[in-house]
Every structure is written in structure tokens, then in C-alpha cells.
Amino acid sequence: MSTITEKESFSQSLINSLQAQGYSNDSQARKVAFEELKKLGLPEAKSEEYKFTPITRILSKSFDAKELVTESIASEAKVEDRLLSEFPENVVVFSNGRYDESQSSLKAVKGLTILPLKQAINEKSEIIETHFKNFPRSKDPFGLLNAAGWQDGLFVHVEKNIAVSSPLVVINQHDTNEGKVSSHSRLLVLIEQSAEFSIIEKTNTNGTLPAFHSLNEEIKVQANASFKYYKIQNDPGELVQVSNTTIYQENSSRTDTYTFTLDGKLIRNNLSILIDGEGCESHFFGLYLTKGEALVDNHTVVDHMKPNSFSNELYKGLMDEKSKGVFNGKIYVRPHAQKTNAFQSNRNILLSDTATINTKPQLEIWADDVKCSHGCTTGQLDEEALFYLQSRGIPKSTAKAMLLYAFAGEVLEAITDEKLRDYIDGVVSERLHKNF
Amino acid sequence: MLRIKNLHARVEEKQILNGINLEVKPGEVHAIMGPNGSGKSTLASVLAGREDFEVTEGTVEFLGKDLLEMEPEDRAREGIFLAFQYPVEIPGVSTVNFMKTALNKIREYRGQDTLDAVSFLTLMKEKIKLVEIDPSLLSRSLNEGFSGGEKKRNEIFQMAMLEPKLAILDETDSGLDIDALRIVANGVNKLRTKDNATIVVTHYQRLLEYIVPDYVHVLYKGKIVKSGSKELALELEEKGYDWIKSEVEVA
Numbered sequence: 227m228s229t230i231t232e233k234e235s236f237s238q239s240l241i242n243s244l245q246a247q248g249y250s251n252d253s254q255a256r257k258v259a260f261e262e263l264k265k266l267g268l269p270e271a272k273s274e275e276y277k278f279t280p281i282t283r284i285l286s287k288s289f290d291a292k293e294l295v296t297e298s299i300a301s302e303a304k305v306e307d308r309l310l311s312e313f314p315e316n317v318v319v320f321s322n323g324r325y326d327e328s329q330s331s332l333k334a335v336k337g338l339t340i341l342p343l344k345q346a347i348n349e350k351s352e353i354i355e356t357h358f359k360n361f362p363r364s365k366d367p368f369g370l371l372n373a374a375g376w377q378d379g380l381f382v383h384v385e386k387n388i389a390v391s392s393p394l395v396v397i398n399q400h401d402t403n404e405g406k407v408s409s410h411s412r413l414l415v416l417i418e419q420s421a422e423f424s425i426i427e428k429t430n431t432n433g434t435l436p437a438f439h440s441l442n443e444e445i446k447v448q449a450n451a452s453f454k455y456y457k458i459q460n461d462p463g464e465l466v467q468v469s470n471t472t473i474y475q476e477n478s479s480r481t482d483t484y485t486f487t488l489d490g491k492l493i494r495n496n497l498s499i500l501i502d503g504e505g506c507e508s509h510f511f512g513l514y515l516t517k518g519e520a521l522v523d524n525h526t527v528v529d530h531m532k533p534n535s536f537s538n539e540l541y542k543g544l545m546d547e548k549s550k551g552v553f554n555g556k557i558y559v560r561p562h563a564q565k566t567n568a569f570q571s572n573r574n575i576l577l578s579d580t581a582t583i584n585t586k587p588q589l590e591i592w593a594d595d596v597k598c599s600h601g602c603t604t605g606q607l608d609e610e611a612l613f614y615l616q617s618r619g620i621p622k623s624t625a626k627a628m629l630l631y632a633f634a635g636e637v638l639e640a641i642t643d644e645k646l647r648d649y650i651d652g653v654v655s656e657r658l659h660k661n662f
Numbered sequence: 663m664l665r666i667k668n669l670h671a672r673v674e675e676k677q678i679l680n681g682i683n684l685e686v687k688p689g690e691v692h693a694i695m696g697p698n699g700s701g702k703s704t705l706a707s708v709l710a711g712r713e714d715f716e717v718t719e720g721t722v723e724f725l726g727k728d729l730l731e732m733e734p735e736d737r738a739r740e741g742i743f744l745a746f747q748y749p750v751e752i753p754g755v756s757t758v759n760f761m762k763t764a765l766n767k768i769r770e771y772r773g774q775d776t777l778d779a780v781s782f783l784t785l786m787k788e789k790i791k792l793v794e795i796d797p798s799l800l801s802r803s804l805n806e807g808f809s810g811g812e813k814k815r816n817e818i819f820q821m822a823m824l825e826p827k828l829a830i831l832d833e834t835d836s837g838l839d840i841d842a843l844r845i846v847a848n849g850v851n852k853l854r855t856k857d858n859a860t861i862v863v864t865h866y867q868r869l870l871e872y873i874v875p876d877y878v879h880v881l882y883k884g885k886i887v888k889s890g891s892k893e894l895a896l897e898l899e900e901k902g903y904d905w906i907k908s909e910v911e912v913a
Contacts, residue, residue: 608750608752609713610750611750611752613712613713613734613750614746614749614750614752615752615755615760615764616711616733616734616735616738617710617711617734617735617737617738617743617744617746618735618738618743618760618761618764618820618824619735619738619739619764619765619767619768619771619824620735620760620763620764620767621733621735621767622733622735624763624767625735628755628760628763629752629755631754632752632753632754632755632803633754635754636753636754
């Protein structure tokens with residue numbers, strides 16, 4: 227008999243531990259998710275959606291299955307981030323997965339409600355029931371794990387016609403100085419018609435022990451409303467993170483999303499934009515800069531369900547050393563979604579012989595009167611350009627940083643908020659050693 | 663200033679330069695002419711430090727230093743400037759930022775203070791006039807979408823900014839109409855002093871009507887086979903390169 231059958235699989239022991247926690251009896255939603263997860267299990271090596279991202283193997287090396295679903299020790303580590311001084315108005319901090327009231331600060335804004343999710347479930351059950359009854363929509367195993375075993379979260383409600391000028395900053399901090407950390411958090415956002423809102427979401431990791439974070443998010447953007455979403459992932463160390471983010475758009479709404487991934491051990495972002503309205507616009511940008519042995523995987527979906535909408539996607543990546551990048555971009559255009567314009571572009575530069583990128587555009591178009599295009603490129607740093615800069619007296623290292631920064635610049639320029647662009651520009655410049 | 667001795671170079675397995683000897687003194691203008699494939703652009707590239715070429719024999723001394731030992735950026739900082747035959751397009755880097763970085767790196771190397779934004783802009787305005795370049799080009803991405811003439815003019819603008827001791831113009835006339843040629847040549851002439859020198863690499867005599875050389879050298883099969891005064895260029899124009907080829911074959 228082989229040892230594999232004797233030994234309980236990691237996936238199985240995770241499910242057993244989750245059951246032992248008792249969460250799954252807590253509510254019907256948890257129970258349903260748990261049963262689904264039980265059927266599906268964690269992704270295996272052959273799993274199509276995780277083909278290039280051996281997340282289960284990587285997790286099993288760093289964690290006992292039980293540790294992944296047990297609440298981690300509390301942390302009182304202070305968040306130190308320039309974001310807090312740049313955007314101090316509305317800040318929410320989660321420390322090792324728990325809503326951290328002492329570090330959060332919320333200014334009263336008319337028409338804006340921000341509550342810890344557990345409190346909102348008691349006080350705003352009707353709104354949550356009405357607008358988020360399908361949450362989470364994704365059948366991603368980690369989305370299900372989160373749905374069955376989530377620990378804490380946030381609820382945001384922006385009422386009709388309210389334009390909130392300052393962004394909400396959400397910081398997920400993981401402090402592994404006292405031990406490994408695993409957290410499962412969620413975010414529900416309702417933006418009512420003609421309202422405007424933006425979120426800056428950042429993960430911070432302190433310490434060198436393994437950390438795992440699952441994040442389920444759903445943002446509902448109602449008619450004529452606008453939403454901007456900035457995700458900044460820059461975690462040195464051992465963070466494994468899986469986000470399942472769904473943005474649901476109604477008529478004439480507009481969303482702009484930006485995903486910056488600058489560091490982390492394994493980062494998987496599942497971003498789905500469901501365009502269930504006419505006259506919508508969705509712009510989504512990504513920039514991933516990987517080094518060491520990091521693996522960054524962006525799976526995006528834009529689903530055009532109604533006619534006359536526009537989506538544009540630009541993701542760019544720079545892979546160095548032994549790191550890996552994965553990009554999968556799905557565009558669905560449903561039979562009724564005539565006059566859809568959908569564009570996608572993914573461009574990559576490999577900076578070493580050992581870095582890799584797996585990129586796959588996936589277009590499924592059932593409507594016949596549409597404009598869709600996609601393109602992906604992978605190349606090396608342009609040696610001619612490098613020589614050109616050097617021949618003007620610029621040292622090779624500076625020339626390289628200039629070219630990389632120029633490559634990233636296209637995404638940075640797309641950020642319309644000047645203060646935020648400066649902040650992210652600073653983070654990216656530092657990461658690329660652009661100190662000239 | 664520049665002393666090339668018995669220079670041999672190859673790209674991959676192909677031997678291109680087969681023993682070049684050349685001496686350039688301050689204030690001089692040398693024209694290097696020759697048929698296609700004779701090694702003209704290779705010579706320019708080897709002097710600027712392009713990595714694709716391997717020097718297999720010979721020496722190059724620039725202002726008393728071993729040029730071949732230096733990285734391309736150090737050659738530039740010592741005072742070499744290559745005006746590219748095909749200037750590279752670099753999206754996302756503006757000429758202004760590029761020049762500011764380059765100039766300050768060169769100044770640092772020479773132990774000079776770096777220029778602040780104001781003095782840089784003042785200097786830039788002065789040079790813009792000198793080479794007659796449209797200032798709006800300079801804030802755009804480097805050479806991106808520029809016409810052939812604009813690219814060449816941008817090369818001369820960069821040369822004006824960096825004030826090299828030895829400028830090497832690699833086929834600067836290629837792809838230029840007569841007006842653009844005149845403007846580019848004018849720029850080069852205005853930058854000439856008794857202390858700097860110019861090497862003009864060209865296939866045609868046309869450019870030499872505007873940038874008048876002190877010496878003309880004919881390169882063929884990787885060697886200088888004939889040197890003379892500016893009249894040699896006229897003779898070449900008239901008789902064509904076959905004249906040189908047959909002369910070499912006979913010898």
C-alpha cells in the first residue's frame with residue numbers, strides 16, 4: 227500500500243479541522259460553503275485554474291492544515307505606513323485577521339456607513355440579504371474556505387448621490403513575530419446609485435514566519451455610481467494570499483481597479499467584474515513586479531452580460547531572479563451583450579533566465595456585433611535601449627532602472643488621484659531602485 | 663586625442679575590422695567613407711562600446727586612457743559621443759528627463775556639481791536654439807513616433823547638451839532630406855571648437871559639403887585603404903567605390 231493513501235491528504239485534514247472548529251454549523255451560508263469545499267477540495271497539481279500555481283503544495287510545506295483554520299494570536303503591532311498620514315480620514319485596520327478598533331479611525335460622513343461585518347450582519351441584515359445573497363459567487367476553493375471559515379470583515383454602505391471624496395484605507399496587517407498567522411477576512415461594499423467611492427487596500431506583513439490570508443470581497447456598484455479600487459501588495463517574507471474580488475456593475479456605472487503586486491511569497495488575485503448593465507465602463511490595470519522565488523498570479527474575468535458596455539484591461543509584469551508570473555484574462559460576452567467593446571493587453575518582461583511567465587487570454591464571445599481585442603507579449607529588457615542610455619553616460623544600473631520604471635509608468639500614469647499616484651510611484655520607484 | 667592601432671574586431675564568428683590605424687587630433691574633422699559592409703558602422707560601435715562586438719586585436723587610446731577597457735557609460739563621461747544611425751525609441755522616458763539624468767551623471771563623474779532644474783532648463787533652451795529642434799518634441803517619449811529627421815536632430819541636440827570631446831556621427835545623413843541635412847550639419851558645425859574633434863561616418867559625399875572634413879579615409883574590407891584630403895571624397899563621388907575596390911584588388 228502506498229503511503230499516499232495511508233496519510234490523510236492536506237486538503238482532507240484541512241476540511242476535518244474546519245469541521246472540528248464548529249464554524250460550519252454557525253450559519254446556513256457557512257454550511258453550504260463547507261459542503262462545497264468538501265466536495266471540491268483544495269486545488270491539486272492538475273487543477274486547471276491552479277495549473278501554474280502549486281498553492282496547496284506550498285501551503286502544506288509551511289502550515290499544518292489545522293493552523294490554517296485556527297484563529298491566530300492577536301497582535302498589537304502598530305501599522306507604520308505612509309498611507310495613514312496621506313489618507314487619514316477613513317482608516318480600517320485588520321490585525322492578524324481581527325478588526326482592530328484602536329488603530330482604525332472613521333470620520334462621520336453623511337450617507338456613509340462603515341461597520342465591522344459581524345455587527346452589520348445583526349444591524350443591517352436586510353441590506354446584506356438583499357444585495358449580497360449570492361456572495362460569494364465564486365467557486366474558488368479558497369473563496370469557499372473563506373466563506374465557511376471567515377473570522378472578521380467589513381461592511382460599507384454609500385447611500386444614493388453621496389460622493390465620498392477621501393478614499394477608505396483598509397490595511398490587512400499580519401504580524402508573525404509571535405508565530406504563524408492565518409486569517410480569513412471579507413469585505414462587502416454597496417455603492418448606491420450616483421454615489422462615488424474609492425478604496426485603497428493594502429496588506430502589510432511583519433516578521434518572517436509564514437502567513438496566510440484569504441480575502442473575499444464583493445462590491446456592488448449601482449446605476450450611475452462610480453468606484454475606484456486600489457490594491458497594493460508589497461509583503462516581504464512568507465505571505466501567501468488569495469483574494470476573490472467580485473465587482474458587480476449596474477447601468478451606466480464606472481469602475482477603475484488597480485492591482486499593484488510588488489512582493490509576497492505567493493499571491494493569487496481572482497478579480498471578476500460582472501457587467502450587468504448597459505452603458506458601463508470598466509478599466510482595470512495591474513502591475514506585478516516579482517523577484518526571489520515569488521509567485522504572483524492574476525486571474526481576471528470580465529463578464530459582459532448586457533449590451534453597450536466598455537471594458538479595458540492592461541496588466542504588465544516584470545519578473546526577475548527565480549520568480550514566476552501567471553496571468554489569465556477571461557473575457558465573456560454573452561449572447562445579448564451586443565455592441566460590447568472589450569480590450570485586453572498583457573505585457574511582460576523577463577529579467578533573468580530563470581524567471582517565468584505563463585500568460586493566457588481566454589475570450590468567449592457569444593454575441594456577433596462586438597469589438598474585442600487582446601494581445602500578450604513577453605520579452606527581455608531591450609538591449610539596444612540600454613546601450614543607447616549608457617552611451618550618453620548613464621550607468622547600466624541606472625539605465626536599467628529607467629527602462630523598468632518607464633515600462634511600469636504606463637500603469638502608474640493611469641492613476642488619476644495625484645496624491646495616490648505619488649504614493650504608489652514612490653513605492654514602485656523604491657522597489658525598482660530608481661534613485662536618480 | 664584618439665589613437666587607434668591595428669584594431670581587429672568581430673561580431674560572433676564574423677571578422678569585420680581587420681587592422682584599423684587612425685589618429686585624430688583636437689580640432690580635426692575626419693570622414694570615414696566606404697561601401698556598404700566595409701565596417702564603417704562597426705568602427706563607430708566599437709569606439710562607443712557596443713557589447714555585440716569583440717575586439718580581437720589592437721588598441722584604442724583616448725586622451726591617454728585605454729578606451730577598450732571602459733564601459734560605454736565611462737566612455738561617454740570621458741567625452742565620446744556616438745550619434746546613432748538608428749536612434750532608439752524608448753517609450754516612457756522623455757528626452758528632457760533622459761538628458762537631465764545623463765548630464766548630471768557626466769558632471770558627477772567629472773567632479774562637477776549637478777545642475778538644478780532651473781539651470782538645466784536654461785542650458786536646454788540655449789541648445790534648442792543652436793540645433794533648431796522643436797521644444798515640444800523634448801517632453802515626449804524619447805524618439806517615439808519621431809520622423810527620421812526629428813530623430814537625427816534629437817541626436818545633435820543631445821550632443822550639444824553633453825558637449826563631447828569626440829563626436830562620432832554614424833551615417834547621420836541617412837534618411838534625411840536636404841533641408842534636414844543642412845540643419846543637422848549646421849548644428850554640428852556650430853558645436854565645433856579647436857578642442858573637440860569629429861568623426862563623420864558616411865556613405866555619400868553629400869554630407870561633407872556641409873561638414874567639411876580635414877581628412878577623408880576610405881574603409882574597405884575592414885581596413886583603411888586610402889586616406890587623403892577632402893578632394894578624395896569628391897573623387898569617390900565621381901568614380902564610385904568600384905574604383906577603390908579594383909585598386910585594392912590589384913595591389
